[in-house]
Amino acid sequence: MAKRAAKSTARKSRGAALSSRRRLAGLALGWALRGLAAVAAFFVLLVVLFSFVTPPRGIYMIAEARRLGGIEREWVPMNRISPNMQRAAVAAEDANFCLHWGFDMIEIRRALDQGSSRGASTISQQVVKNVFLWHGRNWSRKAMEAVLTPVVETFWSKRRILEVYLNVAEFDEGVFGIEAAARHYFGTDAASLSPQQAGRLAAILPDPKGRSASNPSDFVRRRGAAIADGAATIRADGRSACFEG
Structure with a gap:
């Protein structure tokens, strides 16, 4: 019983670690996409501005x-x-x-x-x-x-x-x-x-x-x-x- 409990605990720990890594990867991807969108918006703004300035x-x-x-x-x-x-x-x-x-x-x-x-x-x-x-x-x-x-x-x-x-x-x-x-x-x-x-x-x-x-x-x-x-x-x-x- 103790061994089964230990294995179950280990599986849960690995699952939690994997879930945490996925959340971090998702956050990193989200911030990267927001950064790219901000850069794109900045350049579009410059292009529009320089059309008359x-x-x-x-x-x-x-x-x-x-x-x-x-x-x-x-x-x-x-x-x-x-x-x-x-x-x-x-x-x-x-x-x-x-x-x-x-x-x-x-x-x-x-x-x-x-x-x-x-x-x-x-x-x-x-x-x-x-x-x-x-x-x-x-x-x-x-x-x-x-x-x-x-x-x-x-x-x-x-x-x-x-x-x-x-x-x-x-x-x-x-x-x-x-x-x-x-x-x-x-x-x-x-x-x-x-x-x-x-x-x-x-x-x-x-x-x-x-x-x-x-x-x-x-x-x-x-x-x-x-x-x-x-x-x-x-x-x-x-x-x-x-x-x-």
């Missing part, structure tokens, strides 16, 4: 300002950015900008076919990275970018996305945004950029620290001319309609 400096911009002791940047609204520059940026970085919902599946398939070294990031994805996240190729950032990009596309107009992109893009070491870039390279403002100047500025976007718009290499000259032609093409075929006022 100028975003502050992003993580990369802050890091560069600390490293260099300051940066050049002046925010300008879309109506003070030359349409030449608007179309050149789209022609260079995301020709199907007006046709996709944040991800260009055609370019993604081409990138997969040609190897992972070929980029396929849209302007929308680059805005999410520059405004909300950090630079780098780790999977956590890529996952957050994939989640946030459709949210930005939902709450922001295409015109707003391009406006933010042109104001946060890096054009040289310590030079951010199209107004600072226009003054830095050409001594003019963003509203006055010619098709040639806009093409060259768009040509340096993939490598802003290694290319120059005011002292262009042969490659930048050729690439800038091709972008200017592409800008004229997307205007003619209607692919600039979603952002032109």
